[in-house]
Amino acid sequence: MSSHNPFTNVTALHRCTKVKCGFCSGLSPEARHELSKLARIRSYRAGQTIVAQAEEVHIIGTVLEGVVRANKTLRDGRHQIVGLLLPSDVFGRLDGATSRVSLEAASDANVCSFKRQPFESLMDRFPEIERRMLLAVSDQLDAAQDWMLLLATQSVLERVATFLLMFCARDAGDRGALDIPVSRRDMAAYLGTTVESVSRAMQAMKRAGILEGSHSRHIEVTDFRRLASLSQHEPEQLGIASRLPNIGQNLHTSR
Amino acid sequence: MSSHNPFTNVTALHRCTKVKCGFCSGLSPEARHELSKLARIRSYRAGQTIVAQAEEVHIIGTVLEGVVRANKTLRDGRHQIVGLLLPSDVFGRLDGATSRVSLEAASDANVCSFKRQPFESLMDRFPEIERRMLLAVSDQLDAAQDWMLLLATQSVLERVATFLLMFCARDAGDRGALDIPVSRRDMAAYLGTTVESVSRAMQAMKRAGILEGSHSRHIEVTDFRRLASLSQHEPEQLGIASRLPNIGQNLHTSR
DNA sequence: CGTTAAGTTGAGGTGGATCAACGCGTGTGG
DNA sequence: CCACACGCGTTGATCCACCTCAACTTAACG
Numbered sequence: 001m002s003s004h005n006p007f008t009n010v011t012a013l014h015r016c017t018k019v020k021c022g023f024c025s026g027l028s029p030e031a032r033h034e035l036s037k038l039a040r041i042r043s044y045r046a047g048q049t050i051v052a053q054a055e056e057v058h059i060i061g062t063v064l065e066g067v068v069r070a071n072k073t074l075r076d077g078r079h080q081i082v083g084l085l086l087p088s089d090v091f092g093r094l095d096g097a098t099s100r101v102s103l104e105a106a107s108d109a110n111v112c113s114f115k116r117q118p119f120e121s122l123m124d125r126f127p128e129i130e131r132r133m134l135l136a137v138s139d140q141l142d143a144a145q146d147w148m149l150l151l152a153t154q155s156v157l158e159r160v161a162t163f164l165l166m167f168c169a170r171d172a173g174d175r176g177a178l179d180i181p182v183s184r185r186d187m188a189a190y191l192g193t194t195v196e197s198v199s200r201a202m203q204a205m206k207r208a209g210i211l212e213g214s215h216s217r218h219i220e221v222t223d224f225r226r227l228a229s230l231s232q233h234e235p236e237q238l239g240i241a242s243r244l245p246n247i248g249q250n251l252h253t254s255r
Numbered sequence: 256m257s258s259h260n261p262f263t264n265v266t267a268l269h270r271c272t273k274v275k276c277g278f279c280s281g282l283s284p285e286a287r288h289e290l291s292k293l294a295r296i297r298s299y300r301a302g303q304t305i306v307a308q309a310e311e312v313h314i315i316g317t318v319l320e321g322v323v324r325a326n327k328t329l330r331d332g333r334h335q336i337v338g339l340l341l342p343s344d345v346f347g348r349l350d351g352a353t354s355r356v357s358l359e360a361a362s363d364a365n366v367c368s369f370k371r372q373p374f375e376s377l378m379d380r381f382p383e384i385e386r387r388m389l390l391a392v393s394d395q396l397d398a399a400q401d402w403m404l405l406l407a408t409q410s411v412l413e414r415v416a417t418f419l420l421m422f423c424a425r426d427a428g429d430r431g432a433l434d435i436p437v438s439r440r441d442m443a444a445y446l447g448t449t450v451e452s453v454s455r456a457m458q459a460m461k462r463a464g465i466l467e468g469s470h471s472r473h474i475e476v477t478d479f480r481r482l483a484s485l486s487q488h489e490p491e492q493l494g495i496a497s498r499l500p501n502i503g504q505n506l507h508t509s510r
Numbered sequence: 511c512g513t514t515a516a517g518t519t520g521a522g523g524t525g526g527a528t529c530a531a532c533g534c535g536t537g538t539g540g
Numbered sequence: 541c542c543a544c545a546c547g548c549g550t551t552g553a554t555c556c557a558c559c560t561c562a563a564c565t566t567a568a569c570g
Contacts, residue, residue, distance in 0.1 A: 054489075072400060074487050078408040082400040094389060100397050127382055134349060134389045137396055142355050144399035145327060145337040151406040152447030153333040156526070184549060192407030197526060199550050216549060232329050234309075411558070439517060452558060454518055471517060471567095 023062055023090065023112075023132060031126040038114045038122065044105035051091075053102040059113045060092030066109025067181045069190070070101040081190040082147075083140065084182065086170070090136045094120065106182050146238065151192045154232065159191045160201040161230035164211075166238050168221055176221035184216065205230075278317055278345065278367075278387060286381040293369045293377065299360035306346075308357040314368045315347030321364025322436045324445075325356040336445040337402075338395065339437065341425070345391045349375065361437050401493065406447045409487065414446040415456040416485035419466075421493050423476055431476035439471065460485075 024032050041064065044050060051057060053073060063085045070083035070091070082101060085091055091103055096116070114122075123130040150159055168178055180187070184195045191198065202219075205211045210226050213219035221227055228235065279287050296319065299305060306312060308328060318340045325338035325346070337356060340346055346358055351371070369377075378385040405414055423433055435442070439450045446453065457474075460466045465481050468474035476482055483490065 070400070072404045074404065074408060075489065076487055078487075080404040080407045082403045094393060101400060124382070127379065127385065130382065130385055130389065134385065134392065137389065137392045138349060141392055141396045141399060144396060144403060145325070145356060148337045148399060148403055148406060148447075149327045149329065149335040151403060152335045153329060192403075194527060195549070196528085196551085200526090203550075232331055232333075234330065449559065450517070451519085451560085455558095458518075 023129070025088075027128055027132070028126075031122075031128055034122055034126070035114070035129070038118050039112050040114075041110055041112050043110050044108070046105055046107050046109075048105050050103040050105065050111065051099045051101075053100065054098050055102075056096065057093040057099045058116050060090070060094075060116055060119045061111045061113035062090045063087050064110040064112050067106040068109055068111065069104050069106040069182075069186060071104055071189075072101050079189065080192060081186060082144065084186075084190060086181075089140075090133070092116065094123075094133065106186050146233070150233070156191070156193050156197045157201045157204065158230055158232055159193065160187075160198060161205070161227050162233055162238065163187065163191060164219075164221065165227055165231050165233075165235075168224070168227070169235070169238070176224065178219050178221060180217050180219065278384065280343075282383055282387070283381075286377075286383055289377055289381065290369070290384070293373050294367050295369075296365055296367055298365050299363070301360055301362050301364075303360050305358040305360065305366065306354045306356075308355065309353050310357075311351065312348040312354045313371050315345070315349075315371055315374045316366045316368035317345045318342050319365040319367050322361040323364055323366065324359050324361040324437075324441060326359055326444075327356050334444065335447060336441060337399065339441075339445060341436075344395075345388070347371065349388065361441050401488070405488070411446070411448050411452045412456045412459065413485055413487055414448065415442075415453060416460070416482050417488055417493065418442065418446060419474075419476065420482055420486050420488075420490075423479070423482070424490070424493070431479065433474050433476060435472050435474065 023035060027035070042050075042061075044066075050061075050068065051059070053071070064087055066087075068085040068089075068091065069081045070085065071079055072082050073079040084106065085103075093099060094116075123133065150162055154162070164178065164180075167180065168176070171178075182190070184198055188195045188198045202211065205227075206213075208226070210221070210223045210230075211219050212222050231238075278290060282290070297305075297316075299321075305316075305323065306314070308326070319342055321342075323340040323344075323346065324336045325340065326334055327337050328334040339361065340358075348354060349371075378388065405417055409417070419433065419435075422435065423431070426433075437445070439453055443450045443453045457466065460482070461468075463481070465476070465478045465485075466474050467477050486493075
């Protein structure tokens with residue numbers, strides 16, 4: 001969106017004026033003001049790398065628009081998406097260590113970023129900023145552990161259901177309309193499976209009357225209950241408690 | 256160890272005088288002194304629950320001796336160990352939220368614990384304590400993401416190799432002697448597989464001349480290189496960089 | 511020495527990876 | 541404008557790593 005230089009990652013570089021971004025919301029005016037002096041908005045096109053694995057981390061940031069994937073790669077090339085960062089999610093390592101994931105734009109994305117060192121000294125001056133980081137990282141740890149459970153114990157069908165449920169709760173439209181913000185490839189990499197298996201799972205859910213939709217990126221959830229009962233996760237445990245109250249007690253299925 | 260009351264979790268309850276525990280090492284004398292006033296040592300027997308899943312968290316703590324497992328359970332009973340906490344590791348949630356894992360002693364264990372609220376106000380007074388928590392949680396996030404990669408992409412043989420490698424690096428004796436601190440059951444639950452598969456993998460490594468040892472909990476690693484090359488993980492990425500300095504450049508294998 | 515839990519070994523079934531083919535939308539260049 | 545290539549998603553057929561169930565061995569303990 002808007003013109004950009006194809007030879008760099010960065011298509012725009014200017015002050016962040018957003019108040020609602022991941023860090024800034026809820027901070028004191030002073031802290032926000034100081035942060036805004038450090039903030040730079042950067043735009044990445046789908047596929048571009050924001051921070052490479054094993055590279056020293058020099059920025060801390062938060063996603064404004066789009067989806068950023070946190071990817072890990074094994075020596076032999078096998079890889080796994082260990083986190084999908086959506087708007088308001090934060091990323092970055094705090095000590096000067098090397099990044100243990102590579103951060104890549106899964107779609108065109110805008111991020112608000114801070115240079116690490118000035119950011120860290122700002123954390124020293126404003127403990128509220130450090131507290132926000134601590135809570136953000138704690139939430140990511142929870143999410144990662146939820147995902148470990150999913151990867152280790154659930155079938156592909158259940159994993160896909162859980163994935164859809166997450167996004168449903170986050171930003172499904174009134175009539176269950178849902179835009180899946182990532183490709184099948186990324187879905188598969190996040191769910192620890194293959195594109196073929198994801199495809200089969202989605203078709204199975206359509207046949208079962210849980211989903212509708214012909215376009216691969218856009219679906220409609222027609223039977224929320226059954227989707228939730230397939231997932232087997234406690235809704236609150238998926239960070240989706242905010243929407244659709246009381247879908248917790250509906251779901252009793254034997255394996 | 257020592258007498259205990261079978262009707263409570265707690266077999267000993269007294270001041271923590273250790274300076275080398277997870278939190279205390281490296282802190283300023285003032286912070287250490289204030290912390291020690293809050294600290295209580297509790298002893299748990301293997302199998303006892305320290306914090307239950309979905310229970311409100313009222314303690315923050317650090318492991319002094321033994322192994323604590325962080326367990327997650329699905330509605331239908333399937334479960335997964337999402338973290339093994341060894342001495343110096345910390346646990347606990349910072350805001351007053353409910354715990355999303357259950358913490359259980361995997362062996363007889365001693366932990367040093369703090370009540371959450373006084374601990375949090377201590378964090379406010381001593382930012383260095385909050386910084387330690389932030390780094391601790393960040394490290395746990397890294398570990399969880401490593402494990403996601405392992406669970407999603409690696410074979411059982413590779414997972415077992417990685418598991419052994421972690422403990423090798425942490426506390427293997429001179430001649431590769433290694434005491435596995437958890438049961439096969441816990442190993443399997445941590446590795447996202449079954450006891451049978453773990454057993455077969457270990458026997459296969461013995462047959463291949465990588466391991467020796469007749470007692471199930473005690474083995475000797477006779478071919479470190481091959482174990483490391485089986486693992487496929489970067490040694491630094493396993494939190495095992497501290498020990499056994501240069502085992503990094505040895506491992507080049509094709510899949 | 512009986513009992514029970516932990517670990518190992520064997521035999522069989524299966525969920526999902528793999529390999530391959532095909533449809534579809536999009537971009538590119540002649 | 542068509543021809544072609546290319547990426548993406550879907551579908552089908554095959555195969556294998558691992559789960560499951562079951563039997564057996566070993567260790568631990570009263």
